[in-house]
Amino acid sequence: MDPKHQSTALLRAGLADHQLPCADQPELFFEPDTSDRFGEKPAAKEMRERSARTLCLSCPARDLCLELALREKPAAGIWAGFSSDEITDYLREAA
Ligand code: SF4
Numbered sequence: 001m002d003p004k005h006q007s008t009a010l011l012r013a014g015l016a017d018h019q020l021p022c023a024d025q026p027e028l029f030f031e032p033d034t035s036d037r038f039g040e041k042p043a044a045k046e047m048r049e050r051s052a053r054t055l056c057l058s059c060p061a062r063d064l065c066l067e068l069a070l071r072e073k074p075a076a077g078i079w080a081g082f083s084s085d086e087i088t089d090y091l092r093e094a095a
Pocket residue numbers: 015020021022023029055056057059060061062065066078079080081
């Protein structure tokens with residue numbers, strides 16, 4: 001069934017039915033909570049996010065994840081290969 005026509009609860013259940021690449025390496029998908037007052041360095045962020053996006057390409061539930069992200073508008077992280085900012089921009093342009 002097209003994820004667009006599924007309830008949010010069904011999308012979540014569908015995700016739970018899969019072995020998700022992000023479950024094994026969650027640290028790649030969100031900016032680390034660091035005590036460094038300068039935060040994550042740009043080069044480290046780019047490398048981390050590139051690795052996360054690559055994992056998303058092989059995810060068996062990417063379409064479910066993308067639909068869920070479009071509905072829930074995450075404030076951070078990589079979702080279905082897109083950053084939260086990219087998802088926000090897409091939704092703004094599509095409105
Ligand atoms: S597509 Fe979504 S569920 Fe799959 S690895 Fe990426 S963030 Fe995780």
